[in-house]
Amino acid sequence: MYPLTSKVCSSSNATFVNRLTSHILATRQYASTAAKVATSNKDSSANTNEQNPLVNHGTQESYFDYEGVIENEVLKKRQDKSYRFFNNINRLAKEYPMAHRQSDADKVTVWCSNDYLALSKQPEVMDAMKRAIDKYGAGAGGTRNIAGHNKLTMQLEAELAALHKKEGALVFSSCFVANDAVFSLFGQKIKDMVIFSDELNHASMIIGIKHSNLKKHIFKHNNLEELETMLKQYPKSTPKMIAFESVYSMAGSVADINKICDLAEKYGAMTFLDEVHAVGLYGPHGAGVAEHVDFEAHRKAGIATPSIKDNNGHKLAMDRVDIITGTLGKSFGAVGGYAAANKRIIDFLRSYAPGFIFTTTLPPAVMAAASEAIRFQRGNIELRTAQQKHTTYLKEGLQDLGIPVVPNPSHIVPILIGNADLAKQASDMLMEKHKIYVQAINFPTVARGTERLRVTPTPGHTDDLSDIMLDAMEDVFTELQLPRVNDWEAQGGFLGVGDPNFIKEPNLWTERQLEYTNKDLNPNVKHPVIQQLEVSSGIKE
Numbered sequence: 235m236y237p238l239t240s241k242v243c244s245s246s247n248a249t250f251v252n253r254l255t256s257h258i259l260a261t262r263q264y265a266s267t268a269a270k271v272a273t274s275n276k277d278s279s280a281n282t283n284e285q286n287p288l289v290n291h292g293t294q295e296s297y298f299d300y301e302g303v304i305e306n307e308v309l310k311k312r313q314d315k316s317y318r319f320f321n322n323i324n325r326l327a328k329e330y331p332m333a334h335r336q337s338d339a340d341k342v343t344v345w346c347s348n349d350y351l352a353l354s355k356q357p358e359v360m361d362a363m364k365r366a367i368d369k370y371g372a373g374a375g376g377t378r379n380i381a382g383h384n385k386l387t388m389q390l391e392a393e394l395a396a397l398h399k400k401e402g403a404l405v406f407s408s409c410f411v412a413n414d415a416v417f418s419l420f421g422q423k424i425k426d427m428v429i430f431s432d433e434l435n436h437a438s439m440i441i442g443i444k445h446s447n448l449k450k451h452i453f454k455h456n457n458l459e460e461l462e463t464m465l466k467q468y469p470k471s472t473p474k475m476i477a478f479e480s481v482y483s484m485a486g487s488v489a490d491i492n493k494i495c496d497l498a499e500k501y502g503a504m505t506f507l508d509e510v511h512a513v514g515l516y517g518p519h520g521a522g523v524a525e526h527v528d529f530e531a532h533r534k535a536g537i538a539t540p541s542i543k544d545n546n547g548h549k550l551a552m553d554r555v556d557i558i559t560g561t562l563g564k565s566f567g568a569v570g571g572y573a574a575a576n577k578r579i580i581d582f583l584r585s586y587a588p589g590f591i592f593t594t595t596l597p598p599a600v601m602a603a604a605s606e607a608i609r610f611q612r613g614n615i616e617l618r619t620a621q622q623k624h625t626t627y628l629k630e631g632l633q634d635l636g637i638p639v640v641p642n643p644s645h646i647v648p649i650l651i652g653n654a655d656l657a658k659q660a661s662d663m664l665m666e667k668h669k670i671y672v673q674a675i676n677f678p679t680v681a682r683g684t685e686r687l688r689v690t691p692t693p694g695h696t697d698d699l700s701d702i703m704l705d706a707m708e709d710v711f712t713e714l715q716l717p718r719v720n721d722w723e724a725q726g727g728f729l730g731v732g733d734p735n736f737i738k739e740p741n742l743w744t745e746r747q748l749e750y751t752n753k754d755l756n757p758n759v760k761h762p763v764i765q766q767l768e769v770s771s772g773i774k775e
């Protein structure tokens with residue numbers, strides 16, 4: 235897609251040429267340093283390795299150039315503009331969505347946090363955390379087996395199981411660890427299992443699948459025809475796992491959970507669903523998209539009925555999925571990850587997964603905060619509807635300005651830039667000139683040429699803040715001459731932007747669902763007594 239950006243810009247004017255020149259100069263400067271590194275290695279080498287010119291096996295007398303290899307790897311990132319700059323952002327608990335930078339006086343509005351409901355700053359959640367610190371101290375004291383199994387952990391696992399209407403849940407240090415642990419363990423124990431993985435799956439799943447050493451097939455994003463073609467190559471008796479996400483975080487696209495479960499049932503596969511960017515935000519109680527697709531049944535039942543069925547007596551989507559993973563670090567405002575499943579699977583993970591067994595348990599205060607956040611958001615559908623309404627307001631405003639947003643039915647607002655350097659410049663200009671923080675998303679988080687600004691409105695991003703954001707975005711797009719919808723259209727469209735053949739999906743939240751208030755929820759979601767689960771401590775025979 236680079237050609238598009240350069241074409242659009244080259245037709246514009248000298249500003250782009252200047253920008254390109256400084257980009258080239260900067261690149262050359264990095265390149266010459268890289269070349270210097272490579273040359274200094276070559277000088278001492280009679281027999282340079284073709285694939286990695288820095289590895290010198292020419293003589294046993296010369297030392298390996300660790301520094302050179304390491305420096306060169308980082309230089310490569312600078313050259314391709316995927317080098318990451320972190321911003322010093324201190325999100326203020328009492329002034330959300332504001333943060334200060336290095337100095338307290340330098341304040342910016344944060345527009346890209348994954349603390350989607352701002353629960354990390356919710357007084358009830360903070361109080362639960364403070365109480366737990368006062369009573370139990372800062373740390374858990376060890377691994378689950380030795381010192382880290384306590385009533386706050388058991389309570390959290392019970393809350394998670396109840397939220398997803400599963401028999402059990404297991405908390406990990408993060409969802410990255412949970413995803414890695416689940417795939418690795420299946421690979422270790424079912425060696426002829428075949429994995430079918432969506433091409434946009436998160437790095438944690440990709441690494442887990444790699445660690446599983448299992449045979450894998452990658453299907454095109456949300457392309458269930460291709461998935462079926464892959465599945466049908468194997469007998470039903472071959473163990474299989476379909477790995478997918480509900481809301482894909484960088485594009486905002488959404489999987490068809492029921493259709494994937496249909497395929498899984500037809501071909502004898504297990505299903506693994508990552509709901510990291512959906513918990514808290516979808517479903518009447520924030521259990522994710524698997525809950526959202528059966529919205530009315532779950533809303534009426536509340537959280538007390540574990541295995542409700544649809545009108546035809548069929549299982550609901552959340553019940554059909556075998557393993558659901560989620561994070562405590564985004565909508566639930568704390569840190570940590572989990573898997574929810576039937577108690578046999580949870581016991582299997584608990585008993586074998588090294589990523590669970592051999593690491594210190596999360597601090598009790600984190601568990602207390604996460605439990606409180608789950609309870610708080612469960613009975614607060616108005617948080618979810620406010621977030622959706624703010625998202626729609628912003629998306630419509632951007633559309634009116636001709637600013638390209640990758641179309642999707644979710645809460646993610648991916649503003650397409652299509653060039654790493656320009657995405658960084660846009661992010662910097664928003665911060666320095668407009669006091670708005672939106673991080674640029676570059677490779678490897680997204681494919682090269684699809685760089686974007688990923689904006690995530692929350693319940694606190696009210697329309698007045700959106701108006702400020704829209705003015706700022708208009709200024710940035712004008713000043714940097716970034717391609718707008720009509721520019722992408724002239725190229726035949728890209729990622730659904732300016733594409734005449736693209737069929738827009740309806741939003742996940744319907745107009746009717748957006749009208750619900752907290753009073754429309756079943757009273758049983760407010761103060762249910764959630765029993766601790768036996769599987770958390772180990773099932774007694």
Ligand SMILES: Cc1ncc(COP(=O)(O)O)c(C=O)c1O
Nearest residue numbers: 408409410436510561563570571
């Ligand atoms: C889709 C997805 N899965 C898993 C994770 C990992 O979650 P955690 O931050 O809890 O490690 C992330 C993190 O960004 C994610 O986006």
